Amino acid sequence: MKNLCFISFILCFAACVQVKPKKFELLDKSAFETSIDGKPVSLYTLNSGNGVTVQVTNFGARIVSVWTPDRNGQYADINIGYENIDKYLNNTGERYIGCVVGRYANRIAKGTFEIDGQTYNTPVNNNGQTLHGGLKGLDMVVWDVKKVSENQIDFQYVAKDGDDGFPGNLTIDMSYYLDSENGFRITYRAVTDKPTVVNLSNHAFFNLKGESNGSICDHLLTINASAFTPVDEFLIPVGEIRDVSGTAFDFRKPTPIGERIENDDQQLKLGGGYDHNWIIDRTDNQVIPVAKLYEPVSGRVMEVYSDQPGIQFYSGNFFDGKGIGKHGKPINYREALALETQKFPDSPNHLEFPSTRLNPGETYTQTCIYKFLTE
Numbered sequence: 001m002k003n004l005c006f007i008s009f010i011l012c013f014a015a016c017v018q019v020k021p022k023k024f025e026l027l028d029k030s031a032f033e034t035s036i037d038g039k040p041v042s043l044y045t046l047n048s049g050n051g052v053t054v055q056v057t058n059f060g061a062r063i064v065s066v067w068t069p070d071r072n073g074q075y076a077d078i079n080i081g082y083e084n085i086d087k088y089l090n091n092t093g094e095r096y097i098g099c100v101v102g103r104y105a106n107r108i109a110k111g112t113f114e115i116d117g118q119t120y121n122t123p124v125n126n127n128g129q130t131l132h133g134g135l136k137g138l139d140m141v142v143w144d145v146k147k148v149s150e151n152q153i154d155f156q157y158v159a160k161d162g163d164d165g166f167p168g169n170l171t172i173d174m175s176y177y178l179d180s181e182n183g184f185r186i187t188y189r190a191v192t193d194k195p196t197v198v199n200l201s202n203h204a205f206f207n208l209k210g211e212s213n214g215s216i217c218d219h220l221l222t223i224n225a226s227a228f229t230p231v232d233e234f235l236i237p238v239g240e241i242r243d244v245s246g247t248a249f250d251f252r253k254p255t256p257i258g259e260r261i262e263n264d265d266q267q268l269k270l271g272g273g274y275d276h277n278w279i280i281d282r283t284d285n286q287v288i289p290v291a292k293l294y295e296p297v298s299g300r301v302m303e304v305y306s307d308q309p310g311i312q313f314y315s316g317n318f319f320d321g322k323g324i325g326k327h328g329k330p331i332n333y334r335e336a337l338a339l340e341t342q343k344f345p346d347s348p349n350h351l352e353f354p355s356t357r358l359n360p361g362e363t364y365t366q367t368c369i370y371k372f373l374t375e
Helices: 002-018 085-089 266-271
Strands: 034-036 039-041 043-047 053-057 062-069 075-077 112-115 118-121 144-148 152-159 170-178 183-192 220-223 225-229 275-280 288-294 300-306 310-314 338-342 364-374
Touching: 043 152, 043 170, 053 170, 062 364, 220 310, 266 275, 288 310, 288 338, 300 338
Parallel strands: none
Antiparallel strands: 034 039, 043 053, 053 062, 062 075, 112 118, 144 152, 152 170, 170 183, 183 364, 220 288, 225 275, 275 310, 288 300, 300 364, 310 338
């Protein structure tokens, strides 16, 4: 009997040990430690203290991984990224993964705009247009790390006068802060010494099932917007403000992303799906809820808060499986999406759009929050 009790004790102890597996595997910091353009690069881990862990690198100020639990406490990395710095430098898939984009997020028509009668030309890197700042932008540079703690990291970068054709020395201070309610807060401040245009955003890609774990078309999306800006064949706004009512662009109620994505709609054909700017319903410039993403099987939710007038929803239409994510799986067609809070595309060439001009003595500010929870 004693032997039987002892065996039972051992089996029970072993079972208790086995039910305590690691929640997840963080990326190795050494895989990111290098020097680029003479500046040190590393990987940093932020912890909310309440179940969410985020890893970021100062190369392009990229979000590399976001570990969140589902409604049953099972973890997945819901952010698309790569497992080492080499893949960010020499990737064969999407360039703009997890990074800060600018100086001008989104597109500028034909890479040209005017300020006070002077014409400025920026590199055309996307079908004859300037996309996300040009050839180098803010995504292919090393940001200075000014301060880092368990749940916050502060960056700074100075974009020189004339970089990618933009005027003015632009000093940008940006912070990532992961709060105890699992809100990932991104704040920007920028000043210039010449009149210039500024439109910053973060280009993190998400799949609430986990990276490369299937289509995002069954995610339910809500966007608090009654209008969007239609585009031409180059995805440049035509200047119209179009009501979403009765169209595939009406996400004012939770709607599966794939429900209308193949509709016979010219705008969907031009974008290859959704790749458009929605105009947020707002009465001021305060931080308010602007979007919500829900994955019904896992129960994961991502709420988006912003003080910006627009949000670009991109449904991952150009992923083709050539890029391999950090967990060894290809990033396939429509297996990730971006919700980028920002001002409107091509605003410098549309006086009717919210201005993106920044003058000396003024301060550009922006706040975006991605909050992670379950239902």
